[in-house]
Amino acid sequence: MPAVITCPACGALExxxxxxxxxxxxxxxxxxxxxxxxxxxCGTEVVIxxxxxxxxxxxxxxxxxxxxxxxxxxxxxxxxxxxxxxCVIQSVRHKTGKKAYAWPxxxxxxxxxIDILSLFGAPIVLSxxxxxxxxxxxxEMFATRRLDAAFFLLRPDYATAVERCKTxxxxxSVTPEHWIKHFYDLLRFDDCMITVDNTQxxxxxxxxxxxxxxxxxxxxxxx
Numbered sequence: 331m332p333a334v335i336t337c338p339a340c341g342a343l344e345x346x347x348x349x350x351x352x353x354x355x356x357x358x359x360x361x362x363x364x365x366x367x368x369x370x371x372c373g374t375e376v377v378i379x380x381x382x383x384x385x386x387x388x389x390x391x392x393x394x395x396x397x398x399x400x401x402x403x404x405x406x407x408x409x410x411x412x413x414x415x416x417c418v419i420q421s422v423r424h425k426t427g428k429k430a431y432a433w434p435x436x437x438x439x440x441x442x443x444i445d446i447l448s449l450f451g452a453p454i455v456l457s458x459x460x461x462x463x464x465x466x467x468x469x470e471m472f473a474t475r476r477l478d479a480a481f482f483l484l485r486p487d488y489a490t491a492v493e494r495c496k497t498x499x500x501x502x503s504v505t506p507e508h509w510i511k512h513f514y515d516l517l518r519f520d521d522c523m524i525t526v527d528n529t530q531x532x533x534x535x536x537x538x539x540x541x542x543x544x545x546x547x548x549x550x551x552x553x
Contacts (some may be wrong), residue, residue, distance in 0.1 A: 333380035333449055336371040345449050348376055350411075355420045359499060361403050362457075364417040365443040366424065376472060382448035382475035388544055389468075392484035393513035394505040395491035395498070397528055397536060398457035401484065404537035405455040411447035411550040415458030435463065441471050448475070457511060465522060480544040481522055484536065485531040487512055 335343040352366035367376050388405065390398040396413040399414050406412040418439050422431045440456065447454050460468055460481075486494075495505045502537060519525075524543055528536045 333378060334375045335367075335379075337374050338377075339369055339372045339374045340369055343369060343376060343537075346373065348378075350446060351542060355424055357418055357420055358399075362406065362412050362414040364421040364424070365413065365446055366421055367446060372450055378446055378449075380449055381500065382443050382445045382477065384476040385448055385451075386453040386478045386544075387444070387472060387480070388453070388455045388540060389460065389479060389481045390540070391460045391482065391485060391517060391523060393459070393491055395494035396484040396486060397494070397533060398484055399534045400533040401459035401528075401540065402455045403532050405540070406504050408541075409454040409538075411450060411452045413443045413447070413454065413458070415456075418443065418458065422456065426516055428436075433461065435470065437464065437467055439473075444471075444475060446475070447540045450462065459517070461516065463520065464542060465519075475548075481519075481524070482540055482543075483519060483523040483525045484516060484528050485517075485525050486527065490529045 331402060333345065335345060335348060337343050338542060348367045349369050349370055350365055351363035352368060353363045355364040355366060365417060367378060368374060368434075369376050374419055385500055388410070392398050399416070402412050414438070417433060418436050422435050423429055436458075438460070469479075490509070491510055492507055495510060498551050528537060531539070
């Protein structure tokens with residue numbers, strides 16, 4: 331079914347009548363912004379009724395400091411629609427008016443953002459912490475949307491991840507090391523992701539590796 335886009339103030343809209351991203355909600359100093367579509371005419375948040383039905387998504391997983399968001403920026407610059415985990419959290423907080431959130435809330439929001447981005451036909455990159463226990467939920471969500479999904483785990487050596495968190499300027503605070511270690515140890519997968527040691531790679535080199543190997547990554551959904 332065709333998408334239905336409605337502005338509460340202006341009525342029915344076409345996809346060219348909306349802004350997808352909302353930089354006003356962004357807390358980080360990088361190019362990726364939360365997905366919160368607004369009307370270009372009046373700035374009001376719009377309602378979109380649409381479900382993705384096919385396409386490609388590259389998933390970048392990893393602990394804080396692994397380079398997920400920076401590599402996603404590189405792919406966004408090459409035409410990918412981008413969903414970033416931190417931006418997803420900001421969208422959820424904006425909609426609920428609460429700081430607290432649950433991991434299942436993020437999966438629901440990511441599904442909604444995929445549906446929105448799919449309107450524009452570009453491949454999608456998702457940079458986010460995917461927990462092993464949640465993998466089945468993500469795989470099902472991608473499959474029901476007929477998405478060809480390729481999974482990558484960015485895993486620099488531990489000291490590099492810690493140092494990146496200390497020196498990066500995209501966040502106003504330093505991620506506590508216990509959280510870096512927690513996810514570094516937790517994010518281990520058998521055969522559902524390609525692990526990328528990007529310790530010595532630039533973000534551009536990692537993005538090139540991901541694009542070159544997406545066809546050989548563990549894949550779910552469209553074949």
